[in-house]
Amino acid sequence: QGYPYTPALGTNDPPQHTRYRKMVNRAFTVRSLTWMEPLVDEVADTLAAALPNDEVVDIMEAVTIPLPVWAIMRILGLDDKYRDDLRRWSDSSNASLGGKLTADRWIETERDVLEYQQVICRELDDRREHPRDDLLSTLVQAEPGETPLTNAELVWLVRELIVAGNETTIRALADIILNLDTMPGVWDRLRDDEQFRRGVVEEGIRLAAPVMGLWRKATCDTEIGGVMIPTDSTLFLAFSSANRDDSVFEEPDAFDPLRQNVREHLAFGHGIHVCVGAGLARIEAMSALRALADNVSALEVVDRDALRYGPSYGLRGLMGLPVRVRRR
Numbered sequence: 001q002g003y004p005y006t007p008a009l010g011t012n013d014p015p016q017h018t019r020y021r022k023m024v025n026r027a028f029t030v031r032s033l034t035w036m037e038p039l040v041d042e043v044a045d046t047l048a049a050a051l052p053n054d055e056v057v058d059i060m061e062a063v064t065i066p067l068p069v070w071a072i073m074r075i076l077g078l079d080d081k082y083r084d085d086l087r088r089w090s091d092s093s094n095a096s097l098g099g100k101l102t103a104d105r106w107i108e109t110e111r112d113v114l115e116y117q118q119v120i121c122r123e124l125d126d127r128r129e130h131p132r133d134d135l136l137s138t139l140v141q142a143e144p145g146e147t148p149l150t151n152a153e154l155v156w157l158v159r160e161l162i163v164a165g166n167e168t169t170i171r172a173l174a175d176i177i178l179n180l181d182t183m184p185g186v187w188d189r190l191r192d193d194e195q196f197r198r199g200v201v202e203e204g205i206r207l208a209a210p211v212m213g214l215w216r217k218a219t220c221d222t223e224i225g226g227v228m229i230p231t232d233s234t235l236f237l238a239f240s241s242a243n244r245d246d247s248v249f250e251e252p253d254a255f256d257p258l259r260q261n262v263r264e265h266l267a268f269g270h271g272i273h274v275c276v277g278a279g280l281a282r283i284e285a286m287s288a289l290r291a292l293a294d295n296v297s298a299l300e301v302v303d304r305d306a307l308r309y310g311p312s313y314g315l316r317g318l319m320g321l322p323v324r325v326r327r328r
Contacts, residue, residue, distance in 0.1 A: 001114055001118075002113065002114045002117045002118075002155075003117060003151070003152045003155050003156070005156060006152060006153055006156045007156075008020060008153075008156045008157040008159070008160040009021060009024065009157065009160055009273070009276065010160060010164075010214060010273065011214075011215070014272070017272065017273075018272075019146075019147075020149075020153075020157055021272070021276065023138065023139055023149065024135075024139070024157070024161065024276050025276065026138050027075060027135040027138050028276055028277060028279060028280065030279075033279050033280060033283060036071065036074070036075070036280065036283065037283050037287070039071075039074060040067070040071055040283055040284055040287045041287050041290075041291070043066075043067055043070050043071070044063075044067055044284075044287040044288050044290070044291035044292075045291045045294075047062065047063045047066060047067060047291070048063065048288075048291035048292050048294065048295040048296070049291075049295055050062070051063075051295060051296065051325045051327065052325060052327075053325060053326070053327040054324065054325065054326065054327075055324070055325060056302055056322050056323065056324050056325075057322070057323065057325060058320050058321060058322050058323075059174070059177055059299060059321050059322075059323045060170065060174050060318065060320055060321050061320075063173070063288060063292070064169070064170050064173040064174050064177070064288065064321075065087070065166075065170050066083075067169070067173075067284055067287075067288055068165060068166040068169035068170055068281075068284050069083060069086060069087055069166045070083070071165070071166075071280065071284055072086075072161070072162055072165035072166050073086060074134075075134065075135050075165070075280075076123075076134060076135050076136050076158065076161070076162070077123075077127075077132050077133075077134025077135065077136050077137065078123065078136075082119065085115075085116075085119070086162060086166075087166070088112055089112055089113070089115070089116040089159075089162065090162055090163050090166055090167060091112075092108070092109040092112035092113060092116075093109075093112075093113065093116075093159060093162075093163050094163060094167060094312065094315060095109045113159075116155075116159065117155045120136075120154070120155050120158055120159075121151050121155065123136055124136060124139075124140055124151055124154055125151075127139075127140050128140050135161070136158070139154055139157070139158070140154070161277075164275065164276075164277060165277055165280070167210070167315060167317070168210040168211060168275075168281060168315075169210075169281050169284050169285065170210075170317065171208075171210035171315065171316060171317030171318065172204060172205045172208065172209075172210045172267075172281070172285060173204075173284075173285055173288055174317065174318045174321045175204060175207070175208035175210075175316075175317075175318065176200060176201065176204030176205075176208075176285065176289070177292075177299055177321060177323070178301060178304075178307070178318070178321060179204060179207065179208070179255040180200070180299070181299070181300065181301040181304075181323075182255070183255075187292070187293050187296055187297055187298055187299070188293075188297070190289050190290070190292075190293035191290070191293035191294055194290075196257060196258075197286055197289050197290060197293075198286065199257035199258055199259075199262050200257040200289060201282060201285040201286055201289065202257075202262040202263050202265065203255060203256060203257040203259065203262050204255075204257075204285070205265065205267040205268075205281075205285075206243045206249070206262070206265035206267055207243070207244075207253075207255055208316060209239050209240045209243050209265070209266075209267040209316065210267075210315060210316055210317055211239060211240075211267070211269075211314065211315060211316075212238060212239065212240045212312075212313065212314055212315065212316050213236050213237045213238040213239050213240060213241075213314070214236070214237055214239075214269070214273075214314075215234060215235070215236055215237075216234075216235050216236075216237050217232055217233070217234060217235070218230065218231055218232060218233040218235060219231065239266040239267060239269065240316065242265075242266045243265045243266055243267060248261070248264065249261065249264075268281075294328075295327060295328060296325055296326055296327055296328060297326045297327070297328050298324075298325075298326040299323040299324075299325060299326070300323055300324040300326065301321070301322070301323055302322040302323060302324060303322065306322075307319075307320075307321065308320075
């Protein structure tokens, strides 16, 4: 009843990757991001303003999850009625990246994937008949000389954009807030110093890159660290390890937003597969920190020892982050 897996952006090579990337890039131009920024700011302000004073809340459920989910929905052009569904579809898409799934959970995830495909196919068919100013409309429209993408291709391309568009920002923001807990008075500086906020975002995603790495193939025989790597060997490029390379970053395990080379990380990858949504991710993180700093004087982590990360070799992220909110 559904479409079998088709490699999209992250696991594809030219010329197919070039074809997909060209279409997706149209939705992430500087002009598009400029249009999105005030909308992201509005949602961030609403979420931050709703935080209760002197109460313990899971800041992930209150802020870091709803913000990027809303943003990717607006970019795709999906109705708000799918907000909870989108999060569920994304969770099911990532379920197999962790520990072993029970038979019942496998069935549940496949049903979610099928439901997602059916909804997105209806949306794609609608955009072909009634184009809008959104990413789904962009993806179904081919320029002169291009072959239009089929639904069989698009359901997997859009799935990758949904997962990448919310899972990574959710995890990165939570870890940034966790690291800020060790810096007294930091929320005052975040409110008043935009350049410092930028440093916090870059250092946060360097230190806790939500995407631990990606699988790649060696294109030629080579040697790394005294180990021979034959052509066509399967490799796991650990971006998270590179981001803590002590030959590049002084005291690499320290959270230092003021380090001079704070942007020289690989959290967004590199080369033709660099994250297409890196600009949006930065906007979302900056907006969240600004809105929080405008509303709170502190977010105090309640119990560090009780924090747990999800069981995934590919995606690093907290499962929850209870904090006590100190409003201004």
